[in-house]
Amino acid sequence: MTESTDAISALTVEHPSPGKKYYPPFQPTAALEKEAKEYVSMYPEGKELSAVLPIIHMIQGKFGYICPESMSWIAQQCKCTEIHVAGIVSFYPGIRTRCPGKWHIRVCHTIACALSGGEELIGYICEKLGIDPKELSGDEPMGISPDGLWSIEPVECLANCGFGPNLMVNDTLYSQMDKEKVDKLLAEYAEKA
Amino acid sequence: MSDIIYKPGHEPHPRETRRIFRNIDRVGYTPSIDSFIKDGGYETLKKVIKTEPASIIDEVKKSGLRGRGGAGFPTGVKWTFIPKGNTKPVYLICNCDESEPGTFKDRFIVHQDPHQLLEGMIIACYAVQAHYAIIYMREEFPEAAKIMRTALKEAEQHHFLGKNILGSGYDLRIILHRGAGAYICGEETGLINSIEGVRPYPRIKPPFFPAAIGLYGCPTIVNNVESLCQVRQVLMRGGEAYATDGAQRSPGTRIIGVSGDVKRPGYYEIISGSITYGELLYDLCGGPREGRTFKAIIPGGASAKVMSCTEVLKGRNPDGSVRKMSIFDVPMDLDSIAQHGSMSGSGGVIVMDDSRSMPEMLRNLNRFFAWESCGQCTPCREGNPWMLKLSERICAGKAAPEDVDLLKSVADNICGRTVCAFGEACSWPVQAFTTKFREEFLAKTQPINALKPHNPETAEARKFLSRED
Known part of the structure; x- marks a missing residue:
């Protein structure tokens, strides 16, 4: 820099x-x-x-x-x-000045998703992908995995509150997630890479 | 792969009345124009485009339709605010920046029934004589943006859009403009600034009422997605017939999104005022989860004041005498809940059961508002992070009892001192939570904490103050 x-x-x-x-x-x-x-x-x-x-x-x-x-x-x-x-x-929070990973995961942690476990999901995904959760604070909260394949960003409300917790991988939304579903999803995307 | 929870063949609850959501979850219904036309779509447009624009505005005024974006302003009246003798172009903007936590109705309309919105929008544009209109869609709907672009193309091919619509001599162009994840763009003047390509700071009203001075300084009408769909319903049924349905002061149907601790969260379309909050939560949503009881309800999106389920409200009997009631007895229209100090806003009901800690819930909301404050007005920009710090401190058990009062006093000092309604939106939850669940907040505090430092820097500085260390 x-x-x-x-x-x-x-x-x-x-x-x-x-x-x-x-x-x-x-x-x-x-x-x-x-x-x-x-x-x-x-x-x-x-x-x-x-x-x-x-x-x-x-x-x-x-x-x-x-x-x-x-x-x-x-x-x-x-x-x-x-x-x-x-x-x-x-x-705008939706515009980045830092390059994300190939699969950019956005996890909602606003109230309705938090009620169904969105906040825990962020920690879980970070742990799984080897991302330091400390990176998820500050002006541009985004954690990138060391191999550059994944990045994660906590976001505010994806407007699908009835079916939380919600997360987006690049442009696709996944709702009603839990730890098992996340495992499956990450394996699916890892194969696509 | 779809971007929504699609439940084909899912039967609506018998107490629902599906009009706007008629085609949501219908088997075999696709977002294509053929599905819509087969279903009687664009017939209303063909009918009204032969009439005078003023008569459409009259019809909408007669219907008593009120906007569904949250403020509940009468749609027809808003349209008449365009200055008389105006020579500038008129613009119409469809606000599809649905970002109020708890609200998710527009997502389903634009994903599954985009032409319904387009027909309502074309009618509205014709009524106010706008020849250029914009759908402002939030960035988090990439799939919907694709669907909407296809829908726009289809409508143009069928001559519902473009030059000389259906041979009436009326031209209209609609474009799609995507936001970029900012909550403040849902505020109409912030939205206009976003389209103009400057930082989306809300503008001060007066003088910047969009209907008088809006996009590019021209008269601009900003309507919510559901409001525009309701406009189509009004013209389909006729204003007077529409006005007879549901609550007298807020007629028509309403889409309610329920999230949180109920058995069946999701979307429900009901006749306004036909059921109470109790009926919604116990009948339609199946009640609380096993072994739980309801504790608190946020009745209209995150910025509405929270209602405690045990609080005693004063209701009026038809003969004028006062009776005691609870939140469960309040009918679901736009005004009833406002009499009890909250608002029904955009219809997002967030439910919390007795397993939830209220300070934790408030901390989550404070984080949302601290993150989304645009930073234009000092009270909001500085107050929100302060409230977040205070509520985080309370949750961590490091706060003193006075901090609860300080939290409320910060909120009291933001409210009413900002350019836009964000100031109210962020302070109402704090005021309501700290008043209605005060005991719970105080239980997390300790008087001794007033003497303790809040962060490592002050802890470091403290060594100069005490002889013992």
Whole structure:
């Protein structure tokens, strides 16, 4: 990690992560630019800024996280400053500045899921995957397993409260989980890797 | 692999009335437009698009429909707030950022019956003459986003969307915009800022009432998913017929999501006010789990004030005399529970039984609000982490009895001092929990703790204060 000299570089630091080997590095290409233009065209004339969130989602979906280089690229697409993009990225819990593992697990620990055991599940998964639960605190709570295959993040409410505890692996939701089901699920995903 | 608990052929409870959730769990029903059209879908749109927009607004006003997002504001009245003689474009936003803990009704609508929402939305757009509309969907619904994009394409192919809808000369474009996991984006002005591409801080009202100054400074109507589906029901049944169903001041059906310690948690659609909380929990949900009794109920999503099951409420008999009742006797409409100091909000009922520790529950809620505070207003940004620290300290048994009062006083000082309703949302649970379960909080404290340091740094500093160490 390099020493940062000003506010922008302090906000846009490249964090080390073992998950990087599972995602391609960010490369600005013509195809990406075309896709970004499509998002911009969804919004009324002159409102490029509105496309910032969809473009961030696109980048995060392809490259796993928002790296400093992609921030300046996004700023160009939306005709705004880099610090503005950094402000958006740092606001939303759903946007990451650190590369997750290949399988990113989000476990809900809000009241309804906690009533059915969501909080215990987080500790259990951490133990199983060899992730230090201390990593799950702070501004960007995410623990990555040393081999980079898994990452875990406690999240607030996935809006499926009646069927808790809920967790998401990448884009798929799994409800009514317990320890046995988690074991099975992790084995399933480990095979896919 | 589906993103929802799908229970094909699951029969609704006989006391339910499924209208919005009619097609949820129906065997053979898919989210495709063919399923919906076969079921009589888009007929209402074909009927009303030939009428005057003003007559649709009148019909919705007559129906007495109230918004289902939590605040319960009359939908038709909201639509009339667009300034007269407005020359700017009008926008309509569907709020699908369902993130109130305990609420999960919209998830099932967008996953299993997206066209129902689209039809309601097109009708609403036509009524307020919006030509551009946005579905703001939370990021945690990736599967629903795919379903909704397909649904939008299908609707366009069938000429229910796009240029010159059904030959009426009316144009409408609907796009899908995804959030990124922030609770504050469910607040309508925060949501608008999120769409504009700036940090989603809520705006102050007045002057930023969305119906007057909303998205890009133009009049904007923000409605919840269920409200828009109800609009379709209103036009299908006619405003007057709709108004006769259920509670007088909040007619129509309501979708209730029950979570926590009951035998059958899940979603239930009932006629507003037709059953009581007791009937919901004992009949529909099957009562408490084996060997347990109900202890507390949060009646309307995490930000509603908790109700104790043993607390004695004052009810009124039809002749005006006062009678004693409990939370189980309160009917499930929008207003009854408000008379007893809580709110029915977005219909998320969270139930806790006697095995639960109330300070633990409050700690969980405080963590949620501390995490989700957007940080715009100082009382909320600083108060929430403080309340979290206090409740964590109480749970750890390291608090003094005065800390319970301090906790409540912090909440009292956030409430009403913030730009948006988040200030109330985070302080109401604290106020209710610490008042109604005060004994339980005090039992976890010890007077001696007032003299002890709270963290390693102060423990270190203490050695300079005492001669003994």
